[in-house]
Amino acid sequence: MRDRRYATLLGVFAVATAVLVLAQADLLARVLSGGDGIGPLAAVVVVRAVLVGARRVYAQRTATTVKAELRKQVLADAATRRGDRAGEVSTLVTRGLDAIEPYLAGYLPQLAVAAVVPLAVLLRLAFADLTAAVTILVTLPLVPVFAALVGAHTRDSTERQWAELSAVGGHFLDVVAGLSTLRLFGRASAQAVTVRAMATAHADSTMRTLRVAFLSALVLELVATLSVALVAVPVGLRLLSGGVTLEVALLVLLLAPEAYLPLRAAGAQFHAAAEGLAVLEQVAATAPPPATANRRPPDLSRAEIVLEDVGVRSLRGFSLRIAPGERIALVGPSGAGKTTLLSLLLGEITPTSGRVLVGGVDLREIDRVAWLRRVAWVPQTPTVFEGTVADNIAVGGPGAVAAAHAVGLGALVDARHALSSGERQRVAVARALVRPDARLLLLDEPTARLDSGTEATVLRVTRTLSRGRTTVLVAHRPALLDEVDRVVEVR
Amino acid sequence: MKRLALAAFAATLAELSGVALTATAVWLVVRAADQPPMAALTVAVVAVRALALSRGALRYAERLAGHDAVLRHLADLRGRVYESLLRQPVQRRGGDLVTRLVSDVDAVQDVVLRCLLPACAAGLVGAVAVLVVPALVLPVLLLGVVLPLAAFSLADSHLRALAPLRSRLAERTVALVHGAAELTAFGVLDDELARSGRVITDIATREHRATTRTGALTAVAVLIQFGTALALLSTGAPAPVVLGAVAVLEVFLPLTTAAQRWAETRGSLTRVRELLTARRPVPALTEDLPPGTRLAVVGPSGAGKTTLLSRFAVPDARGALADAHVFHTTVRANVLLAKPDATQEELDFAAHTTDLDLPWDLVVGEHGTALSGGQRQRLILTRAVLSTPPVLLLDEPVEGLPPTQADQVLHRVLSTAPSTVVLITHRLTPLAHEHFDEILVLDNGVITQRGTHATLVTTPGYYRDRWKDETSKSEYRNSYR
Numbered sequence: 001m002r003d004r005r006y007a008t009l010l011g012v013f014a015v016a017t018a019v020l021v022l023a024q025a026d027l028l029a030r031v032l033s034g035g036d037g038i039g040p041l042a043a044v045v046v047v048r049a050v051l052v053g054a055r056r057v058y059a060q061r062t063a064t065t066v067k068a069e070l071r072k073q074v075l076a077d078a079a080t081r082r083g084d085r086a087g088e089v090s091t092l093v094t095r096g097l098d099a100i101e102p103y104l105a106g107y108l109p110q111l112a113v114a115a116v117v118p119l120a121v122l123l124r125l126a127f128a129d130l131t132a133a134v135t136i137l138v139t140l141p142l143v144p145v146f147a148a149l150v151g152a153h154t155r156d157s158t159e160r161q162w163a164e165l166s167a168v169g170g171h172f173l174d175v176v177a178g179l180s181t182l183r184l185f186g187r188a189s190a191q192a193v194t195v196r197a198m199a200t201a202h203a204d205s206t207m208r209t210l211r212v213a214f215l216s217a218l219v220l221e222l223v224a225t226l227s228v229a230l231v232a233v234p235v236g237l238r239l240l241s242g243g244v245t246l247e248v249a250l251l252v253l254l255l256a257p258e259a260y261l262p263l264r265a266a267g268a269q270f271h272a273a274a275e276g277l278a279v280l281e282q283v284a285a286t287a288p289p290p291a292t293a294n295r296r297p298p299d300l301s302r303a304e305i306v307l308e309d310v311g312v313r314s315l316r317g318f319s320l321r322i323a324p325g326e327r328i329a330l331v332g333p334s335g336a337g338k339t340t341l342l343s344l345l346l347g348e349i350t351p352t353s354g355r356v357l358v359g360g361v362d363l364r365e366i367d368r369v370a371w372l373r374r375v376a377w378v379p380q381t382p383t384v385f386e387g388t389v390a391d392n393i394a395v396g397g398p399g400a401v402a403a404a405h406a407v408g409l410g411a412l413v414d415a416r417h418a419l420s421s422g423e424r425q426r427v428a429v430a431r432a433l434v435r436p437d438a439r440l441l442l443l444d445e446p447t448a449r450l451d452s453g454t455e456a457t458v459l460r461v462t463r464t465l466s467r468g469r470t471t472v473l474v475a476h477r478p479a480l481l482d483e484v485d486r487v488v489e490v491r
Numbered sequence: 492m493k494r495l496a497l498a499a500f501a502a503t504l505a506e507l508s509g510v511a512l513t514a515t516a517v518w519l520v521v522r523a524a525d526q527p528p529m530a531a532l533t534v535a536v537v538a539v540r541a542l543a544l545s546r547g548a549l550r551y552a553e554r555l556a557g558h559d560a561v562l563r564h565l566a567d568l569r570g571r572v573y574e575s576l577l578r579q580p581v582q583r584r585g586g587d588l589v590t591r592l593v594s595d596v597d598a599v600q601d602v603v604l605r606c607l608l609p610a611c612a613a614g615l616v617g618a619v620a621v622l623v624v625p626a627l628v629l630p631v632l633l634l635g636v637v638l639p640l641a642a643f644s645l646a647d648s649h650l651r652a653l654a655p656l657r658s659r660l661a662e663r664t665v666a667l668v669h670g671a672a673e674l675t676a677f678g679v680l681d682d683e684l685a686r687s688g689r690v691i692t693d694i695a696t697r698e699h700r701a702t703t704r705t706g707a708l709t710a711v712a713v714l715i716q717f718g719t720a721l722a723l724l725s726t727g728a729p730a731p732v733v734l735g736a737v738a739v740l741e742v743f744l745p746l747t748t749a750a751q752r753w754a755e756t757r758g759s760l761t762r763v764r765e766l767l768t769a770r771r772p773v774p775a776l777t778e779d780l781p782p783g784t785r786l787a788v789v790g791p792s793g794a795g796k797t798t799l800l801s802r803f804a805v806p807d808a809r810g811a812l813a814d815a816h817v818f819h820t821t822v823r824a825n826v827l828l829a830k831p832d833a834t835q836e837e838l839d840f841a842a843h844t845t846d847l848d849l850p851w852d853l854v855v856g857e858h859g860t861a862l863s864g865g866q867r868q869r870l871i872l873t874r875a876v877l878s879t880p881p882v883l884l885l886d887e888p889v890e891g892l893p894p895t896q897a898d899q900v901l902h903r904v905l906s907t908a909p910s911t912v913v914l915i916t917h918r919l920t921p922l923a924h925e926h927f928d929e930i931l932v933l934d935n936g937v938i939t940q941r942g943t944h945a946t947l948v949t950t951p952g953y954y955r956d957r958w959k960d961e962t963s964k965s966e967y968r969n970s971y972r
Contacts, residue, residue, distance in 0.1 A: 028720075031724055032521075032730040032733065032734075033524075038721065038724060038725060041721065041724075042721055045713075045714065045717040045718065045721065046714070048713060048717070049710040049711070049713040049714045049717075052709055052713050053706040053709050053710030054706065054710075056702070056706045056709050057702045057705075057706035060698075060702040060705065060706070061702050064699050065695065065699075067695065067698075068691050068692060068694070068695035071660075071691045072687075072688050072691055075664060075684060075687055076684055078664075078667070078668050078671070079667055079668070079671040079674070079675075079680055079684060080671075086664070086668035089665075089668050090661045090664040090665050090668070093660060093661070093664045094660055094661050094664075095594075176573070176592060176593065178816030178818055179576055179577070182816075182828070189577065191573070192570060192573050192574050192577065195569055195570050195573045196566060196567070196569070196570035199566030199567075199569045199570065200566045202562070202566070203559075203562035203565070203566050206558070207555070207558065207559055207562065210554075210555065210558050211555060214554045214555060215551075217550070217551070217554065218547050218548070218550070218551040221546065221547035221551075222543075222544070222547035225509075225542075225543035225544075225546050225547055226540075226543045226544070226547075228516065228543060229512075229516070229539045229542075229543040232519060232520065232539055233536050233539055233540070236516075236519045236520050236522075236523040236532060236535075236536070237523070237532075239520060239523040239524050239526075240523045240526055240527075240529065240532070242526065246520070246521065249520045249523070249524070250517070250520060250521075250730070253516055253517060253520055254734075331893065333865075333893075334863050334864065334865025334866060334891055334892065335862075335863035335865060346672070346676055348675075368675075369678060372675065372676050372678055373678060375676060377673070377676045379672070379673060380864070382670075382673065383666055383669045383670030384666070385663075385666045385670060385683070386659070386662060386666065395673070395674070395677050395679055396677050397677075422791070422917075431673075431677065435677075445891075448890060448891065450917065451789070451791050451957060452918070452919070452960040452961040453791060453953075453957050453960060454791065455960075456960055476892065476893050476894065476897075477894060478894060
């Protein structure tokens with residue numbers, strides 16, 4: 001809807017531009033050849049200036065609005081799709097989407113002008129001086145034709161070049177990211193030579209490509225300037241023989257470059273625009289449709305949870321019965337699938353074989369939002385969001401301050417600074433604490449990376465929390481195993 | 492530098508050719524209207540054709556020379572940036588910081604090609620034009636200096652106001668992607684999206700406001716360009732001068748955009764410059780670590796243990812640090828980094844020491860994403876063991892392993908380890924069983940206690956409290972099986 005309105009308005013702007021270009025050339029030719037009309041000329045100049053400014057404001061505002069909408073969409077998609085790299089999404093949301101501005105606010109308006117103005121110029125010249133009009137009509141198509149020819153010739157090498165560019169960039173990125181590791185093993189200075197060598201080799205091959213790629217710009221430039229020469233010289237000679245008037249000759253001279261200018265301008269913005277278009281395509285890859293499961297979750301104080309021959313990721317044919325209110329610890333070597341099991345119970349992932357049943361109902365058929373309202377989860381590496389410690393605990397539910405005191409974070413309630421890994425872990429435990437309605441408690445190594453003092457606090461809280469609730473916890477530390485009814489090994 | 496001067500020279504000549512082409516063509520037509528003998532026009536006819544050809548050729552030369560200069564410069568700059576990074580102290584660099592550093596370096600290319608070269612060419616063309624037509628001095632200064640300065644300061648203040656919003660958005664995005672599962676589990680994903688949406692709307696509102704100013708600048712530029720033509724017309728200047736002036740001022744129009752671009756990339760340039768001129772810091776704590784010392788660091792979470800360890804990162808030190816990077820290659824290559832000429836026996840021995848059970852030729856994903864937390868930890872530890880360094884640094888090297896396995900691995904690592912070791916741990920049990928010359932107790936970045944295990948367990952304080960906790964809580968139960 002807005003797309004069409006934008007296109008229409010850009011068309012209107014382009015037609016207005018064409019009218020003003022013609023009027024300005026006509027008036028300028030008349031004044032220069034001794035006629036009067038400087039007043040109207042001044043008026044045309046003012047209107048043209050206002051039009052150029054207004055078009056820019058309008059185009060940029062549209063781009064700004066589109067950008068904001070896409071930013072929101074990318075965030076929502078990334079949050080539902082999962083598994084994206086946070087750094088990449090954040091780059092796309094900030095700098096990445098800025099790249100669509102040259103496309104929407106620069107290239108598209110220029111494209112509209114390029115579609116309208118050369119035609120208008122040709123029409124006007126056909127009435128003034130047919131020879132000039134024919135000259136331009138013949139040479140004008142050469143611009144896109146040559147551009148396409150050179151483009152086709154360089155496409156392969158340009159693509160190779162881009163692949164190489166991202167390889168060089170990727171290598172530089174990996175080397176910088178791993179710098180402290182490289183340095184720790186004395187390999188860092190050896191890499192300095194490689195960094196230089198790769199960049200120099202890249203410069204060499206880039207120049208080979210550019211030598212050809214810039215030919216298209218050269219052709220554009222030559223066609224445009226030579227056509228002016230082709231128009232100017234014959235007009236001058238016909239003027240000599242009295243074939244045309246000075247005013248017409250000047251008009252031809254003024255209008256001839258205007259026929260080529262929009263095409264060249266659009267061509268110049270093509271590269272920046274291509275980048276923006278690529279970003280738009282990347283964003284268009286939409287998120288999967290939301291699940292439509294709608295069964296009410298069974299009452300967990302009575303319902304049994306059954307994993308039936310479940311297979312996903314590293315889990316193979318895993319079965320487990322969890323009685324209502326039972327507390328279970330999962331142990332086993334790292335990589336065996338303990339965390340995967342918790343993700344299954346959360347509904348974050350679904351099994352590729354087998355089923356997860358809650359009170360006899362497949363978890364896939366249960367309304368996820370309602371199910372999650374019944375779950376409290378302490379992840380392995382909790383995320384800290386913007387805001388104070390209290391704000392962060394409040395993510396779980398109301399009563400953040402009391403919960404902060406309970407996990408020994410009372411002094412940090414209003415802190416905003418970066419938290420240590422132990423403090424983060426305690427925030428996560430506090431989040432579980434403020435969910436009194438939760439009937440299923442999932443804990444993923446809640447005491448990892450805690451010193452034993454803090455561990456004691458967390459254990460005490462966990463004990464209170466798990467009382468009367470079905471609990472599944474992943475444990476490495478024996479201290480946790482005292483808290484459970486049954487230890488289950490995952491291998 | 493020579494190439495760059497060449498590019499600027501070619502750019503200037505290209506622009507001058509364009510201006511001369513317009514002026515000559517107009518002169519040709521106006522002169523022809525007087526119907527002089529054909530011979531009077533011959534030179535102009537030849538000149539028009541030559542100028543038309545030379546403009547395209549010169550532009551081509553400028554583009555090649557400019558890109559060549561910039562690419563060579565960039566290759567050199569990447570090397571210099573990398574080398575100055577080498578001189579910096581070991582520090583954590585988030586993924587986003589690294590990406591930014593790399594794009595900062597690339598931004599230099601942009602500044603040279605899109606700001607510096609056009610400005611040089613416009614300056615020279617302006618100088619020539621003013622020499623020929625002195626009346627042009629005012630519009631040249633307006634379009635070449637005043638308007639770009641205004642555009643720069645507008646863009647600069649706009650970006651300054653925008654920067655905190657943008658970094659807030661970036662931080663929120665990272666937290667949102669990392670914490671999407673948690674936000675979903677707690678039922679607050681939509682609230683969080685709405686809050687981020689408000690930041691996005693704030694950014695859009697500011698950008699909206701800025702468009703009015705840039706639009707006005709564009710309009711003013713057009714007014715100055717054609718206003719000059721009108722002024723010249725009204726003073727009766729000849730046609731070639733009037734249209735030549737329009738062509739000269741056309742060269743200055745891109746400078747307003749270039750100034751905005753300059754404001755956008757200024758931050759990048761400053762960061763690169765700061766990095767290149769940073770002084771080599773003095774290693775702070777090296778004398779506190781005589782060869783042969785075995786040092787352990789304990790303390791509550793957030794006490795600054797990792798920060799302290801990074802200060803021990805002397806040139807001879809190797810180890811398993813919290814920010815260890817797993818490169819996007821095979822397990823073998825990642826471990827061989829420590830000792831490129833290691834034999835298969837040495838590799839197998841190191842892997843045996845750390846219980847690493849990954850296939851040597853498994854390719855780990857970007858940042859080691861194909862590995863579980865415990866596997867990644869052991870890969871990093873294996874690398875440290877293989878290197879047999881004079882100084883071994885270990886930051887919670889066995890976290891994520893079951894305690895029995897953890898203690899066994901740590902014991903094997905320490906018994907094959909060199910003389911000097913620094914170990915960070917939250918578990919005190921290994922400190923009782925392995926030999927350590929000194930244990931530092933750290934709180935809030937300050938060393939609150941120091942001594943051996945034997946003295947510390949008898950001294951009231953953090954260490955004794957924690958030791959009592961740990962031993963009383965059946966920590967010694969052999970295993971849970």
